[in-house]
Amino acid sequence: MRQVISKKNKVVTLEEAIEYITDGCTLMYGGFGGVGTPPTLIQGILDKGVKDLTLIGNDTGFPDIGIGRLVTLERARKVIASHIGSNPNAGRLMTEGRLEVEFSPQGTLAERVRAGGVGLGGIFVDVGIGTIAEEGKNNIIIDGKAYLAETALTAEVSIVYAKKADPLGNLVYDKTARNFNPLVAMAGAITIAEVEEIVPVGALDPECIATPGIYVDMVIPTKGVNWKWAWE
Amino acid sequence: MGMGVAVRNRIAKRAAKEIHDGLIVNLGIGIPTLVADHVPPDIHVLFHAENGVLGTGPSPNQGEEDPALCNAGGLPITTVMGASYFDSAAAFGMIRRGYIDITILGALEVSETGDLANWIVPGKRVPGMGGAMELAQKAKKVIVLMNHVNKKGESKIVKTCSLPLTAKQSVDMIITEMAVMEVTKEGLILKEVMAPYTVEDVMAHTEATLKIGATVHSIE
Numbered sequence: 098m099r100q101v102i103s104k105k106n107k108v109v110t111l112e113e114a115i116e117y118i119t120d121g122c123t124l125m126y127g128g129f130g131g132v133g134t135p136p137t138l139i140q141g142i143l144d145k146g147v148k149d150l151t152l153i154g155n156d157t158g159f160p161d162i163g164i165g166r167l168v169t170l171e172r173a174r175k176v177i178a179s180h181i182g183s184n185p186n187a188g189r190l191m192t193e194g195r196l197e198v199e200f201s202p203q204g205t206l207a208e209r210v211r212a213g214g215v216g217l218g219g220i221f222v223d224v225g226i227g228t229i230a231e232e233g234k235n236n237i238i239i240d241g242k243a244y245l246a247e248t249a250l251t252a253e254v255s256i257v258y259a260k261k262a263d264p265l266g267n268l269v270y271d272k273t274a275r276n277f278n279p280l281v282a283m284a285g286a287i288t289i290a291e292v293e294e295i296v297p298v299g300a301l302d303p304e305c306i307a308t309p310g311i312y313v314d315m316v317i318p319t320k321g322v323n324w325k326w327a328w329e
Numbered sequence: 330m331g332m333g334v335a336v337r338n339r340i341a342k343r344a345a346k347e348i349h350d351g352l353i354v355n356l357g358i359g360i361p362t363l364v365a366d367h368v369p370p371d372i373h374v375l376f377h378a379e380n381g382v383l384g385t386g387p388s389p390n391q392g393e394e395d396p397a398l399c400n401a402g403g404l405p406i407t408t409v410m411g412a413s414y415f416d417s418a419a420a421f422g423m424i425r426r427g428y429i430d431i432t433i434l435g436a437l438e439v440s441e442t443g444d445l446a447n448w449i450v451p452g453k454r455v456p457g458m459g460g461a462m463e464l465a466q467k468a469k470k471v472i473v474l475m476n477h478v479n480k481k482g483e484s485k486i487v488k489t490c491s492l493p494l495t496a497k498q499s500v501d502m503i504i505t506e507m508a509v510m511e512v513t514k515e516g517l518i519l520k521e522v523m524a525p526y527t528v529e530d531v532m533a534h535t536e537a538t539l540k541i542g543a544t545v546h547s548i549e
Contacts, residue, residue, distance in 0.1 A: 129380040129381075129399075129401070129403075129417070130380075130399070130401075130402075130403035131403070132380070132396065132397065132399050132403070133397070155417065156457075159403075178457065179457055179458060179459050179460065180456060180457040180458070180459035181455070181456060181457050182454075182456025182457060182459075183403065183456075188454070188455055191455065192452075192455075198455075198457075200457050200458060202458050202460070202461075202462040202463055203379065203421060203458070203459050203460040203463065204379075204417075204418075204420075204421025204422075204424060204425060204460060204463040205421075205462075205463075207416075207417040207418040207420075207421055208418055208421070210418075211418045222425075223466075224425065224462050224463050224466055224467070225466075227494065227496070227497040228462065228493060228494045228495065228496065229493045229494075230458070260397075270414075271397040272382070272395065272397045272398045272414055273380050273381050273382050273397060273398055273400075273414065274396075274397040275381055275414055275416050276380050276381050276416060276417050276420075277416070277417045278416070279416045280416060280417065280418055307416070322396065326396060326403075327403055328403070328404055328405055
């Protein structure tokens, strides 16, 4: 069941939001190489000392960028992602047996998250047939074509990053910082959005809202990115 | 990749010749990223980046980077007129549905039947497949840019891949610092050699069964 603090004003403090992220929980996050990953929430999770997380997201960021900061400090026991190559700590911890990693092809991962977010049990996809990506998955023939049955993904808590929100939780994204965020926002039992700007109800053009507020339980203002990008 | 800038650009320049007006192209990380610089300005191409943009443009000037506008390699980009943004599900919907005309990627091994291995060296390097499985399996044309041999001097173009596959029978063309090869129904065909390498050099450094094309051009 969705727990909503208030349906009319979802703006809360970082401390109030972080209460919902606890040891051992399944945490889904938006972002692609840290672009579009919420920095203030990540910092809050670090400061609170949350551990044993199961992380679900596209990648493990960079060692000191995005979700990579949690991975580097060994706050996760498992990661479901498509790519960990940009964070060598993830590969090292995996090799040492201290981090379980489940790989999913990126588009399949996106659809598994979307499926979870829209109430489906899974998807049928032919990507990865003939590779080790098909191991442990059921094969199914539909109209004579072979597909893999891929399970849906949901999370106890989803964290996303957006450009703007209103108090109802409607979200507008910023360029390629959108990436997995709208999918992740739908798949959390509780979804927390960290945003650059909070505007009054009615200030967002309904045509531009990518995530309807129905999926968002809490909104916090960002304190901004507190890491240096690899290209800087 | 362990090759100089000039050689990398030479490979990228040759790959750019495959890009024709009106195509949708996805470029991977490394040498493939350089290909965009070699596409003539009068050729209109839309570059697709799987992190959610169709219509990427040149790198921004220093100081004009937008942290919210990057390519799939995490580097700042710009966009061209007519560009669009979308989420990751849509980005891969385009790929799976077959809208990508050409994808240009790096590889660890390619087999003579076009099998591609580029995401894992078990026990050593396990970066993950990212979007490579979708791109290799679903793009209309798959071009691999890579060194002809690995650090040990062994051919990366093999009879059968020893590494776990990214996609079976997916590669159409291989461009290395030595040669241009095409995977066809008749087998792997040597089409061009990069001077100063000769046909004999290429054959000596290729483990796969490589057939010499009817005419083998030399690229200066």
